[in-house]
Amino acid sequence: MTKSSGERTTTTDADTEDLEAIIRSAAPTLLDEAFRAMLAERERARTAPPEPEPVLPRPDPGPGIFGYGGEVRWHCRHWCGWYHAERPDLDVIGPVVIPADGGPDDVSAAITRQAKGRHQARHDRVLAAVTEHYEQEHQEAESASHSGR
Numbered sequence: 001m002t003k004s005s006g007e008r009t010t011t012t013d014a015d016t017e018d019l020e021a022i023i024r025s026a027a028p029t030l031l032d033e034a035f036r037a038m039l040a041e042r043e044r045a046r047t048a049p050p051e052p053e054p055v056l057p058r059p060d061p062g063p064g065i066f067g068y069g070g071e072v073r074w075h076c077r078h079w080c081g082w083y084h085a086e087r088p089d090l091d092v093i094g095p096v097v098i099p100a101d102g103g104p105d106d107v108s109a110a111i112t113r114q115a116k117g118r119h120q121a122r123h124d125r126v127l128a129a130v131t132e133h134y135e136q137e138h139q140e141a142e143s144a145s146h147s148g149r
């Protein structure tokens with residue numbers, strides 16, 4: 001006759017004691033570290049200079065439901081009346097590249113990648129236009145805002 005049941009893997013008391021010792025010794029250290037990191041982060045946030053105003057202004061889709069007729073504007077942050085305009089609805093949608101043996105996840109990833117690429121391209125265009133405008137028209141104000149006023 002063979003014993004087929006009743007045998008289990010048991011944890012000996014010695015194993016449990018070792019484990020508890022490890023947990024006891026590690027827990028305070030981990031908590032300490034987390035607490036110290038939190039305090040350090042709070043101190044850093046308190047003493048850090050205020051973040052400079054981002055160069056890229058927020059996009060303005062325009063008033064009401066018609067906005068600027070599909071145009072999105074990025075106004076000069078000095079409100080001189082200048083703005084950079086884009087027509088996101090007229091963006092040329094490039095090819096979506098999917099591997100030949102791709103499944104639904106690959107299709108989704110490819111579409112996401114393509115959208116991110118378009119978003120990045122627009123971001124770069126707007127940033128370039130805004131930066132150029134600031135350099136040409138607001139050099140003095142810009143250099144003042146970067147040297148802490």
Ligand SMILES: [Zn+2]
Pocket residue numbers: 076077078079080081082133137138
């Ligand atoms: Zn301006």
